[in-house]
Amino acid sequence: MESTAHSFPENARRALQDDTLQYMLAKSRSGFQLRRAAAAQRLPEFEALRDQGRDLKNHVLEHLDVYLEMFESKVVERGGHVHWCRTAEEAREAILGICQKAGAKTVTKGKSMIAEEIAVNDHLEAHGLIPIETDLGEYIIQLRKEPPSHIIAPAFHVSKEQVADAFRAAHTDLPPDRPLEEPRELITEARLMLRRRFQEADVGITGANFLVAETGSTIIVTNEGNGDLTQTLPKVHVVIASIDKVVPTLEDVSTLLRLLARSATGQEFSAYTTFSTGPRRPGDLDGPEEFHVVLLDNGRSALLGTEFQEVLRCIRCGACMNHCPVYGSVGGHAYGWVYPGPVGAVIDPALIGIKEAGHLPNASTFCGRCEAVCPMRIPLPKMMRHWREKEFEEKLQPATMRQGLGVWGWFARRPGFYHAAARMTARMLRRASGSDGKLGSLPLPMLSGWTEHRDLPAPEGRTFQELWAERRGKK
Amino acid sequence: MAEPRRGPRVGLFVTCLVDLFRPTVGFAAVKLLEDAGCTVEVPRDQTCCGQPAYNAGDRATAQDLARRTIAAFEGFDHVVVPSGSCAGMIRKHYPALLADDPAWAPRAQHVAARTHELVSFLVDVLGVTWVDARYDDTITYHDSCSGLRELGVKAQPRRLLASVRGVKFTELPDAEVCCGFGGTFCVKYPDISNRMVEDKAANVASTGAGTLLAGDVGCLLNIAGKLKRQGSPVKVRHVAEVLSGLADETPPIGDAAR
Known part of the structure; x- marks a missing residue:
């Protein structure tokens, strides 16, 4: 994805003037916050679980090499393949290679932020394949040709009228006078269109919320069941995941799963939690013939041992952006790259450079709400400040600000x-x-x-x- | 007559915004502390806690100012600050800022452990449960971010305000959401800051309260500036002005003298 993070102030100004966006932001903001608070309240050990989650991921990050290799050997043992990719480009090539070898034409996709990070859809399209997003939100924004504006609710900035417009423009083989006012009508139509795609898909690509080292399993959580159809119907299942997703055991995964949905949507558990372990075995009724895991680094290992290591604890729940007053004012697109909100303000500079993404860690009042709700207790304001320190060291801030600060300091x-x-x-x-x-x-x-x-x-x-x-x- | 019991010796960290914009808050703090039995001193060697430098990434200047503040205040029993933000800076961030400096790390920890936001110091440390003051108005209260989330200041101001005669208290919707000040944030990203303070002003208006209070002059300047630009009649004051009974001494923040 082409970054516009350097134009954050202009992006933000546009977002503040977009009435539809402002309406959608106001509508969803309080809902996310109330549901998360209620879910946390209902679970007496929620705060203790946050400590456990933090300690668990800290342990993993100290021994990342060990757990990744353990994961790889288990995947291989179960008949799967692991592709180690240092860069986005390597990951794109690996996925394209798998698709081409399978003779694929249509590729269904579950929701994956890593897929956004490496812009795999563009790459597949450029080589004549047809990638189809199957998460409803992702499907909508794919039709609208725009990136997600939130890591778990990619199309929450889109009104249902805008969804109807997108469907009418794309689904031209359906009667033009069909009613599309009600959410149910929109969902029914999406389901009809996606069923066809699920059946014709040759390869299914999903992300992973977790990778389990002791079993070689990959796990996704969804609320639509689209992930299951994506990964079980085609001949080939490709999982794309970053290296920070690995956890040692199934027991550990259950700790994190108890935190994830509560922090994200306020659910106790997502509707579907799907474990994939290797390809179809003899006697299995379904499942893919090939199972691939594309493991992406893309700059993450460089954060190990630095002041930014802790951000790799992130489990991508979105709570930080749901509670951020800046995100709540401008939405996700203003940030200009894949990960918006407070966690994006820490990760994006690491992945695309502080020079490009310098605005993001500056666009914070340090109000501290993100850290207060982060299930993994990531000190996001502290890390944004570390980025500002890097900017200061490299003299990247505007001269007027530096001079003003100098005079004041004197x-x-x-x-x-x-x-x-x-x-x-x-x-x-x-x-x-x-x-x-x-x-x-x-x-x-x-x-x-x-x-x-x-x-x-x-x-x-x-x-x-x-x-x-x-x-x-x-x- | 018995010699009066000598209370703790408190160093008042005035904060740069109180010093420049709202000296009445400093005097209100002195009065509240003296009424609670403290001996208050105001070291002349203080300027700013260093947050502007710290949050701009200028660690060296922030460290320098931290060392100066520590040197000026390490001799007191307590350091009291009429701001959650500056108190949080000294209490939570100085030890981290000087952690790698063997000479200064222990001194930073020493001062940090003795530093408190004014109202929480009165309630939590001195055990003050009421104040002798009168203020005839409906009050609503904004919880400033650093005080709330770094120092746990939430119940203490409400508790003392409940003892002020004439006060009717009404909660502010989204009281814990940032007002959009954020130090230099408000001039670096004015449009976003404006959206946030617009929301805050709308929430203030929705309460029907005649007075908005908070514990940080930064937030108060921001919210008062917005309310006054909108022509709102809501009076804006630092909580210490009301608790000390000094509210009559000066017009509300951003209002003309009567």
Whole structure:
């Protein structure tokens, strides 16, 4: 996916002016938050589970090589194949190779953010294959030719009227006067169209929420059952997963599964939790003839041992974006790359570079809600600050900001000068406000963003330090 | 007559915004602390806690300012701050900021452990359960992010406000959602910040309260600035002004003198 993260401020401005988007954001925001809070409340050990989840993934990240190799050997033992891919390009090629070898024409896909990360659909299309998204949300945005705006609810920015428009444009073999007002009508139509695709698919690609080292199983959770049809009907099943998805045992997976749905949608469990272990065995009634796991690094191993390692604990529940006031204001597309919201603000700079994605870790008030709800207790604000430190070291921030900070720092280190400057500023602003108590504009262009939208309350006129010194003098 | 019991010696970290914009909050803090039996001093060597540098990625300047603040305050029994944000900086971030400095790490931890946000210090440390003040209005309260999530400031201001005569309290919808100030965030991303403070102002209006309080001048400047731009009659004040009974001494934030 082509990044527009560098244009975040312009993207955000557009998003703020998009009435449909603003309506959809407001509608979904409170729902996600209330459901997550209720689910957490209902489970007395929820906070303890978060600690367990954090410790478990910390352990895995310390021994990632061991668990990945264990996973690989189990997959092979069960008759599957593992493809180690360092880059997005290697992963795209591996998948294309598997599809071409199978003589595939139609490829069904379950929902996968890694597939977005490596832009596999474009690659397959460029080589004459037809990739079909089978998650309803993903199907909608595929028809609309746009990326997901949320990691678990990819089309939540789309209104049902817009879905109907997309269906009418794409499903031209259906009667043009059919009713498409009700959600049920839309779902029925999507189901009809997707059934045909499931039956004609030669290869099914799914993501993975977890990889289990002790069994070589891959796990997906869905609410639509589309993942099951994607991976059991075609001859070939390809799982695409990043290396941070591995966990040691089935027991460990159940810990994380108890956290995942509650944090994501407020469900106790997703409707479908599907385990895939190798290809069809003799005597099995169904299942693919070939089972492939494409394991993607794409910059993740470089985070091990750095201040960003902890972000690899992420289980992609989306709670951070559901609770982020910035995400809630501008939605996912404004972030300009695959992963939006607070976790995207940490991961995206790691994967596409801080120069490209520099705005993302800056576009945060550090309100801390993301960390407060993250099931894996990832210190997201701290990591965004680490990215800002990298920007500062590499002098990537705007010159005006650096100079302003430099001047401020000079004074802040010298209390005498600082207090004098504060006295002057307080008087100046007080005088400029007249008797109004507030200022509608400021002479500093740096602060025009403040007065464009709000007044600046005037200072009382004298600083605390000077009044305190006077009071002390009188005593 | 018996010698009055000598209370704890408290260093007041004024904060740069209180110093510059709202000295009344400093005096309100002094009054509340003295009424609770503390001896209050205001070290002259303080400027800013360093958050602007820290959050801009300028670690060296932040460390420098942290060392200066620590040196100015390490001799006190307690350090009290009329801001959850600056208190959080000293309490939660100074130890991390200086963790790799063997000379300063223990000093940072020493000061961090003794640093408190004003209202939570009164309630949690000094055991204050009521204040002697009067304020005739319906009040609503915004929970500033750092105080709430870094320091657990939530029940304490409500508890003391309940003891103020004349106060009717009404909860603010989405009281725990950020107002959009975020330090330099509000000038770096003004459009997003504006959306957030618009939502906050709308929630304030929906309560019908006559006064909005919070514990951080940064958030208050932001919310008051929006309300005043909209022509709202809602009065905006720091919680300490009401608790100390000093609200009559100065007009509300962003309002003209009567």
